[in-house]
Amino acid sequence: MEQPGFWLCSRMGTILSVSDNCHRLVGDTLPEAEKQFSGEREAYPVSLAPMMDCTDRHFRYFMRQITRRTLLYTEMIVAAAILHGNREKLLGFSPEEKPLALQVGGDNPQDLAECARIAAALGYDEINLNVGCPSSRVQNGNIGACLMAQPELVARCVEAMTSGGIPVTVKHRIGIDDRDSYEELAHFVRVVSGAGCSRFTVHARKAWLQGLNPKQNRHIPPLRYEEVYRLKQEFPHLMIEINGGITSLAQAEEHLTRVDAVMIGRAAYDNPFLFAQCDRDIYGDNTTPPTRHQVATAMLPYIEFWLAKGLKLHQISRHMLGLFAGQPGSRAWKRHISENAHLPNAGAEVIAGALMRRDVPHPSPEVIAGALIG
Numbered sequence: 001m002e003q004p005g006f007w008l009c010s011r012m013g014t015i016l017s018v019s020d021n022c023h024r025l026v027g028d029t030l031p032e033a034e035k036q037f038s039g040e041r042e043a044y045p046v047s048l049a050p051m052m053d054c055t056d057r058h059f060r061y062f063m064r065q066i067t068r069r070t071l072l073y074t075e076m077i078v079a080a081a082i083l084h085g086n087r088e089k090l091l092g093f094s095p096e097e098k099p100l101a102l103q104v105g106g107d108n109p110q111d112l113a114e115c116a117r118i119a120a121a122l123g124y125d126e127i128n129l130n131v132g133c134p135s136s137r138v139q140n141g142n143i144g145a146c147l148m149a150q151p152e153l154v155a156r157c158v159e160a161m162t163s164g165g166i167p168v169t170v171k172h173r174i175g176i177d178d179r180d181s182y183e184e185l186a187h188f189v190r191v192v193s194g195a196g197c198s199r200f201t202v203h204a205r206k207a208w209l210q211g212l213n214p215k216q217n218r219h220i221p222p223l224r225y226e227e228v229y230r231l232k233q234e235f236p237h238l239m240i241e242i243n244g245g246i247t248s249l250a251q252a253e254e255h256l257t258r259v260d261a262v263m264i265g266r267a268a269y270d271n272p273f274l275f276a277q278c279d280r281d282i283y284g285d286n287t288t289p290p291t292r293h294q295v296a297t298a299m300l301p302y303i304e305f306w307l308a309k310g311l312k313l314h315q316i317s318r319h320m321l322g323l324f325a326g327q328p329g330s331r332a333w334k335r336h337i338s339e340n341a342h343l344p345n346a347g348a349e350v351i352a353g354a355l356m357r358r359d360v361p362h363p364s365p366e367v368i369a370g371a372l373i374g
């Protein structure tokens with residue numbers, strides 16, 4: 001059945017394929033019903049957070065080998081870049097990455113509407129507006145967290161974006177600077193929901209727009225989960241997703257008793273395999289989680305595909321360093337890849353070599369058998 005240049009991998013009951021054909025910009029592999037929010041239960045109770053320099057297409061494809069169902073986000077892309085930049089480079093994705101949301105940064109309703117139409121035409125499942133980034137560079141463009149002080153403008157943006165015909169969602173903070181009362185947060189959500197936002201992803205800390213850089217703004221302001229729970233209580237008809245400081249599926253399940261969905265960022269990048277049980281335990285799929293070896297092995301044809309297109313190995317392998325996080329062989333895995341992936345002509349054999357190292361743990365025969373059956 002295998003054809004040259006074509007690879008089929010049966011995983012978790014899903015046939016994944018990688019071919020030239022599949023790496024086109026537009027992909028659409030899920031049935032229509034799976035793309036819609038159910039109206040009762042959040043279709044995506046768990047998502048991978050948008051992260052600049054992290055959640056590019058290669059990391060997303062890698063994540064897809066671990067979880068088939070989790071909603072994945074792109075990095076934030078500013079509207080002007082989408083409208084005037086290299087679309088294939090900025091927006092290209094493999095159909096296997098779906099369900100996939102495009103996160104945009106902007107404050108101009110017409111531009112954002114055009115971005116939403118482009119996203120829809122390319123096959124993205126959702127478009128998300130960034131109202132949470134506190135960096136001074138984006139503030140200068142009136143993008144990101146500073147928009148929390150302008151709910152009417154955000155509402156106009158959201159309304160315009162609905163013309164794309166895909167769900168429009170907003171990711172925001174619980175407040176900015178001294179404007180961080182629950183009432184101000186609720187006002188923001190009320191105004192923006194009226195414009196057609198179908199889900200609010202709330203990073204449960206405020207942002208200081210002056211004085212803290214983006215990294216500090218991700219850990220210095222304290223987490224205030226209670227305010228996100230309260231939003232869900234007071235706006236039960238809205239989909240509320242919580243974000244910030246969540247590092248395990250067990251924690252995610254706790255939050256899911258109070259809100260509709262959980263978004264995980266840094267922990268996903270540092271320890272992507274924490275999502276391995278997600279499809280079964282949270283989405284309720286009747287599947288066996290993959291092994292780390294299966295995940296890494298599934299990346300080999302993908303890596304070969306991209307190397308043939310001129311990519312350097314480290315552009316993909318850098319995203320795989322966390323695969324063995326918390327395992328005895330994690331350091332050896334990382335060292336092997338880091339030391340070899342930059343060498344001239346480094347190829348997929350670097351990953352295969354890291355997997356074969358004696359100091360990288362191998363799955364037991366029982367685990368392998370279980371994964372094959374699953």
Ligand SMILES: Cc1cc2nc3c(=O)[nH]c(=O)nc-3n(C[C@H](O)[C@H](O)[C@H](O)COP(=O)(O)O)c2cc1C
Nearest residue numbers: 049050051052075076130203244245246264265266
């Ligand atoms: C390296 C990095 C880049 C990020 N880039 C974005 C971004 O492009 N858009 C965005 O909305 N949030 C961005 N964030 C914030 C995350 O999406 C998330 O809200 C934050 O990290 C808190 O979640 P966590 O504690 O699960 O990491 C970024 C975070 C990190 C660590």
